[in-house]
Amino acid sequence: MDDTWVVIPLYNEEQVIGEVITGVLAEFPQVVCVDDGSSDNSAALAAAAGARVVRHPFNLGQGAALQTGFQYALSDPEMKYVVTFDADGQHQITDAVAMVNRLRAGEADVVFGSRFMDDRSKPNFAKRVVLRAAVGYTNMTTSTRLTDAHNGLRAISRPVVARLDITQNRMAHASELVAQIGESKARYVEHPVHILYTDYSKAKGQSLWNSINILADLMLR
Amino acid sequence: MKIVLIQLVLIVVVVLVAARLLRGRGARTQAVRRLGLLIFAALAVWSILFPTVWSRFAKLVGVGRGTDLVLYALVVAFLSFTLTTYVRFREFETRYTKMARRLALDEAGPPRAAATGAEPQEEPYAGS
Helix, strand or coil: CCCEEEEEEECCCCCCHHHHHHHHHCCCCEEEEEECCCCCCHHHHHHHHCCEEEECCCCCCHHHHHHHHHHHHHCCCCCCEEEECCCCCCCCHHHHHHHHHHHHCCCCCEEEEECCCCCCCCCCHHHHHHHHHHHHHHHHHCCCCCCCCCCCCEEEEHHHHHHCCCCCCCCCHHHHHHHHHHHCCCCEEEEECCCCCCHHHHHHCCCCCHHHHHHHHHHCC | CCHHHHHHHHHHHHHHHHHHHHHCCHHHHHHHHHHHHHHHHHHHHHHHHCCHHHHHHHHHHCCCCHHHHHHHHHHHHHHHHHHHHHHHHHHHHHHHHHHHHHHHHHHHCCHHHHHHCCCCCCCCCCCC
């Protein structure tokens, strides 16, 4: 897995980030945390856990952090795959490994994680409704057909990463990423993943109100 | 139905202004904006000198009172202002994002060299 960079956008997750990175490093030796101007000790803890840390001078948003991580990974000539991974510990390393292996097998150029392909993940009712609406919107406006558009776990091969240019700094980047992959005609598959809704991730998660902001960002772009 | 005319005019203006401001940049857009400002100022002076002019103009396009017409014009002006500001803000955001990213990446250094070096990364902002 030395040819795979795990990109973790990081913003104020000091309670869990060390543990998350330790877990990822067990399978993936190359981990870059893009610290998006955290006001807590996240960046130092990430570096101490063994991740490479790229620090935004101030908060720019998760989309901007992902794009920074992509560019960092692209500057490594040996990089073949990029995995995007959430900092709050809701993703499973085993899922990430399986997704990279599907890329490696040549099955696709992009593997999207989906929490709706089986019933392991248990989003609450409101979250389910919003996520379904987001998928509906993304499928409607892009040339892709997905079951879960706002999943932070993805595995992307180098040529596709090189073509991505995320300009939506805030949360609308997820749809933008899907749209760009759709336009690039890359081959994509979805992979069933388990999203672990801990009390911690629930408390930190997206407010439902934010879905309105995401929609506005997408329409006014 | 007389009101249809003003509705038509306002809708066309809103759409055109929005399209124009969203699409073009550069010399032409700026020139159009400045001309618009000139016309606006001329109209303002005119209506100060002859307050009834709005009422007459309103009757011409099918609105009851001059005040209503001024209100409609204000709505259009405000909408175009909002859109221009939004577009400009987005451009600005894109620019400073790129600058901040460049800064962050330069500071982090090349990935492979550091990954093979045993030393953990220095904390540049420790204590801040």
